[in-house]
Amino acid sequence: MSNQRTTDVVVIGGGQAGLAMSRCLTGRSIDHVVLERAEVANSWTNERWDSLRTLTPNWMSRLPGFSYSGDDPDGYMTARDVAAHLDTYRRSFDAPVRTRVEVTRIRSVGHGHVVESSDGPWHARAVVMATGACSTPHVPAISADMPNHVSQLTPIAYRNPAQVADGGVLVVGASASGLQIADELSRAGREVTLAVGDHVRLPRTYRGMDIHWWMDTIGQLDERYDEVDDLARARRLPSLQLVGSPERRDLDLNAAAANGVALAGRLVGRAGNRAQFSGSFANMCMSADLKQQRLLDRLDEYAATHGLDDELGEPTRPSPTAPGAPMLDLDLRSIGTIVWATGFRPSYPWLDPALLDGRGRLVHDGGVLTAPGLYVLGLPFLRRRKSSFIDGVGPDAQELSEHLSARLGQLVRS
Amino acid sequence: MTIIDTNIPAVDNGVNVEALLGAREALTAAPPAAQFNFSATNEWISGAHSRSTVNGFFGLGEAQSHRQPYSVDTDHPEIFAAADNGPTPPEMVLMGLAGCLTAGVASVAQNRGIQLRSVKATVAGDMDLAGILGIDPDVRNGYESISVRYEIDADASKEELQAVVAQSQKRSAVFDVVTNPTAVVVEVV
Numbered sequence: 001m002s003n004q005r006t007t008d009v010v011v012i013g014g015g016q017a018g019l020a021m022s023r024c025l026t027g028r029s030i031d032h033v034v035l036e037r038a039e040v041a042n043s044w045t046n047e048r049w050d051s052l053r054t055l056t057p058n059w060m061s062r063l064p065g066f067s068y069s070g071d072d073p074d075g076y077m078t079a080r081d082v083a084a085h086l087d088t089y090r091r092s093f094d095a096p097v098r099t100r101v102e103v104t105r106i107r108s109v110g111h112g113h114v115v116e117s118s119d120g121p122w123h124a125r126a127v128v129m130a131t132g133a134c135s136t137p138h139v140p141a142i143s144a145d146m147p148n149h150v151s152q153l154t155p156i157a158y159r160n161p162a163q164v165a166d167g168g169v170l171v172v173g174a175s176a177s178g179l180q181i182a183d184e185l186s187r188a189g190r191e192v193t194l195a196v197g198d199h200v201r202l203p204r205t206y207r208g209m210d211i212h213w214w215m216d217t218i219g220q221l222d223e224r225y226d227e228v229d230d231l232a233r234a235r236r237l238p239s240l241q242l243v244g245s246p247e248r249r250d251l252d253l254n255a256a257a258a259n260g261v262a263l264a265g266r267l268v269g270r271a272g273n274r275a276q277f278s279g280s281f282a283n284m285c286m287s288a289d290l291k292q293q294r295l296l297d298r299l300d301e302y303a304a305t306h307g308l309d310d311e312l313g314e315p316t317r318p319s320p321t322a323p324g325a326p327m328l329d330l331d332l333r334s335i336g337t338i339v340w341a342t343g344f345r346p347s348y349p350w351l352d353p354a355l356l357d358g359r360g361r362l363v364h365d366g367g368v369l370t371a372p373g374l375y376v377l378g379l380p381f382l383r384r385r386k387s388s389f390i391d392g393v394g395p396d397a398q399e400l401s402e403h404l405s406a407r408l409g410q411l412v413r414s
Numbered sequence: 415m416t417i418i419d420t421n422i423p424a425v426d427n428g429v430n431v432e433a434l435l436g437a438r439e440a441l442t443a444a445p446p447a448a449q450f451n452f453s454a455t456n457e458w459i460s461g462a463h464s465r466s467t468v469n470g471f472f473g474l475g476e477a478q479s480h481r482q483p484y485s486v487d488t489d490h491p492e493i494f495a496a497a498d499n500g501p502t503p504p505e506m507v508l509m510g511l512a513g514c515l516t517a518g519v520a521s522v523a524q525n526r527g528i529q530l531r532s533v534k535a536t537v538a539g540d541m542d543l544a545g546i547l548g549i550d551p552d553v554r555n556g557y558e559s560i561s562v563r564y565e566i567d568a569d570a571s572k573e574e575l576q577a578v579v580a581q582s583q584k585r586s587a588v589f590d591v592v593t594n595p596t597a598v599v600v601e602v603v
Contacts, residue, residue, distance in 0.1 A: 269595040279593030283583040290577045325559075358445070 007031050008408060010115045010124040014040045014097045016063065016086060016390045017130035017378030017397070022095040023064045024401035030408065032124075034097040035117055040090050041083035043135060047156045048079040051184060053244030055176055056212045060391040063089055064398060074210065076244025082390070105350045108371060111411055116350075125411055126373040126404050129351075133379050133388050134344040140172075143340060145270045151337045155181065158339060161188035167336020168192070170275065172267050174199045175238040178341030179251055183243075186260040193330055194256060195277055197266035201241050201288040201321070204250045206299060208313040211242070218302045221386035225366050228381075235381045238343065241288075250318070253285065257323050264327040274329040281326035289320050346379060367400050373407060375400050429524040447474050462490040463499045504541065504557070511588045512537045515562060518582030523568065526578065531567040538562075560592065 009025055011018045014036030025032045039045065054061075059073035061082075066089045077085065090097060102118040106127055115122045137154035146152065151165045155177040158164075161184060168191040171182040178194065186192040202211050215221050228234045243251040257263055265281035300315050302308075348355075348362060355371060357363050366383045367376050376382070377400060378393055386392025441448040450473035456466045469483040488503050490496035501509065512535045523530050539557035544550040566575050583589050 265593075271595070276595050280583065280589070283580055286576065287580045287584070290573060290580060293573060294577075 004114075004121045004123055006123045007033050008124065009033075009126045009128060009404065010035060010113075010122050011128045011130055012103050012115070013037075013130035013132060013378075014090070014095075014099070015043060015130065015132055015378070016041075017132060017393045018128075019086060019089055019095055019097075020063050020393045020397035021128050021130055021377055021401060022097070023066070023089075023093055024397045025404075026093050026095070027065070028401060028405050030401075030405060032096065033122065034095055035101040035103055035115070035119075035122075036097055036099045037102050039099050040097060041086040043132065044079045044083040044086070049155065049158050049181065049184075050160045052079050052180070053077060054082060054390070055240065055242045055244055056389060056391060057210050057244075060212055060216065060389070061085060062391050062394060064394045066092055075246065103350050106352070106374070108352075108373075111373070113373060125408055126375065128375040128377055128400070128404070129348060130377045131346065131348075133346050136345055136347040137340065138343045138345045139340045140267075140342055142267065142269065143338070146338060147273075147332050150332065150335055153337060153339045155339070155341050161185050161190060164190065165336040168334045169337045169339060170195065170267075170330065170335050171339045171341055173197070173341035173343065174241065174253065175341065175343070176240060176242055178339070179241050179253075179256055180243050181339055181341060182261050183251060183256050183259055186256070191262075191334070192260070193262045193264055193327060193335075194253075195264050195267040196253065196281060196284055196326075197278075198284060199238055199241055199288050201252050201292045201318075202295065203252075203292075203318050204242060204245075204248050206296060207303070207315060210248070211240075214299050214302075216386075216391075218299065221384065221389070221392060223385045225381055225383050225387075231381065234385070235379075237380070252318070253321050253323055254319060262327055263323045264330065270332070271329075273332050275332050275335075276329050277327060279326075279328060281323075285321035285323065292318065367396060368403060373404075375404060425524060425527050425529045427520045427524040427528075427530050429521045431521065431524050434521065435525075449473070459487075459499075460497075462488075462494070462496045464488060504539065507557075507588075507592065508537045508539055508560070511560065511586075511592055512562065514586045514588035515579070515582050518586050519564070519566070519578055522578045522581045522585075523570075526574070528568050528570045528574065528578065532565075533567075534565045536563045536565075 008030050009032035011021050011032060011034040014034050018034050018036070019040070022032065022034050036042065053076040057073065058068045058070060058075050058077055061068050061077070068085070098119065103115055104118065105116040107114045107116070109123070112123060112125045113127050115124060115127060137156050139154060143152060153164070158181055164185065169185050170193050171178050171185070172195045174194055174196040182192050182194040204211060206214060225231055241252055243249065249255070253263060263281070265278035265284070267275060268278045269276040296317065303312055346362065355363060355369055355374070362376060363370055364376055369375065377396055378388060380388045382388070383396045383399060384392060387396050450471065452471045454466050454468045456464055458464045465485050465487050467483055467485040468480060470477060470479045472478065486506065487500035488506060489499040490502055491498045516533055516535055519533055520530060537560065539560045541557050542553045545553035545555040564579055568575060
């Protein structure tokens with residue numbers, strides 16, 4: 001214990017959430033350290049496919065005390081651009097980041113916590129876990145039933161079509177990752193089947209403006225966690241079917257099908273050589289179309305009541321999803337690779353399991369854990385709809401740093 | 415001061431939404447109580463004619479029962495050289511699907527404040543008998559596809575009613591049983 005170091009706050013993770021918190025703590029002159037398992041913005045640099053661009057436009061990358069200053073505010077950053085953006089942010093306030101430090105355990109000791117790491121223990125009065133929502137891919141149990149000859153990939157390991165073994169590809173999951181990967185593989189000449197479950201369909205632009213500009217403008221991204229009807233459901237919402245591209249193209253099931261992707265329902269089982277898909281496909285498409293319709297109606301209503309109709313393009317409606325009869329089963333002997341684009345689950349292997357619920361999920365109230373002095377930042381809908389966005393983590397970091405600061409003040413007085 | 419707008423009539427589709435939402439809350443807090451087991455017995459009468467009966471089931475941690483036992487006779491139609499004492503079993507599946515979806519429509523509509531005046535569903539399934547007669551091994555025994563058409567009279571737009579029906583499918587037990595594989599074990603004792 002001789003080499004134990006002391007600070008007020010340990011922040012775990014040096015991505016957008018960890019840096020935003022570091023900036024807020026710096027602003028409050030609170031002593032802290034940011035422990036990063038690799039390099040700043042590691043997920044963006046090393047764990048995303050080559051063609052990936054952000055789903056939000058460049059101007060939507062505001063962080064506490066920092067914003068986009070490039071010459072393409074309406075474009076979409078590549079993963080490398082995001083890493084550079086975050087590294088510039090780190091340097092802008094000289095964030096106390098320690099790279100290549102793996103956290104192994106957090107223990108409560110007295111009024112504080114000991115953070116054990118590959119670089120030795122840190123004693124802190126508060127700990128902020130900012131490792132993000134997209135560090136650990138979720139792969140469903142059915143993956144264990146797939147035949148041995150099939151290679152299995154997650155979006156973290158996928159790079160480009162050349163890397164994918166010969167044979168057909170089954171992409172499971174039709175949110176942003178799955179739809180983008182399926183579309184890219186199909187355009188590279190591969191035979192691709194996409195298994196489609198619940199999804200959220202939106203056009204890239206509407207009446208000439210980016211869909212995220214709309215959602216920011218009408219205040220939807222600012223909806224708070226203590227205001228929504230069903231928070232658990234809002235937190236589970238799949239990512240939007242969008243792609244960031246220089247030509248601002250739409251990417252929905254119709255576009256993927258036109259590019260050659262065969263569509264199937266949700267992957268639900270395997271019987272012998274055949275993968276089985278749910279017959280609920282039509283309802284998944286209908287639900288997504290209706291939801292998109294409701295949002296676009298709301299945007300038109302907003303434009304009308306705020307006198308924006310003259311500045312914007314004409315209201316239009318994307319064509320209904322019309323993929324024809326879906327595939328109900330698929331011969332797995334024709335498949336060389338399965339890509340599991342089935343979402344991510346945050347994981348906290350260093351945390352006391354008593355802080356998780358019966359299903360292994362972190363118990364917290366807007367980022368404040370039940371154990372005093374422990375916080376989490378950067379999860380979907382942590383405190384507002386945009387919490388997991390680069391552009392949305394800032395307000396959460398401000399609020400949690402205020403909570404944290406008040407707690408440190410109490411500890412000093414006690 | 416309390417303002418009561420008497421122009422908004424209470425929606426009543428005969429669904430106790432408060433009780434359902436209460437049950438959802440209670441079963442979230444006590445997951446084992448949500449474990450149910452449904453069962454039916456079936457007795458052969460003659461030919462394709464048999465009688466299925468439901469009475470007891472298990473749930474909320476203990477044995478439960480219907481108000482009274484209910485029975486349905488199933489048989490095959492006369493064109494199959496049978497006595498036609500009731501619906502065919504595949505038709506019972508269509509009836510089960512429609513009953514389940516319509517119950518969902520009533521509940522979802524009530525929860526969304528939509529008063530229903532009439533709800534009619536027509537459910538149809540396409541079946542190629544080359545499957546069950548063993549004529550063609552590439553033809554399945556069951557329905558190749560099922561369609562359900564709803565005609566609903568209610569104070570709501572077409573899109574609102576489409577959304578109600580879509581949500582009903584997402585929460586329907588029979589829709590799930592019909593659209594997804596289920597492991598079935600049959601044994602002789």
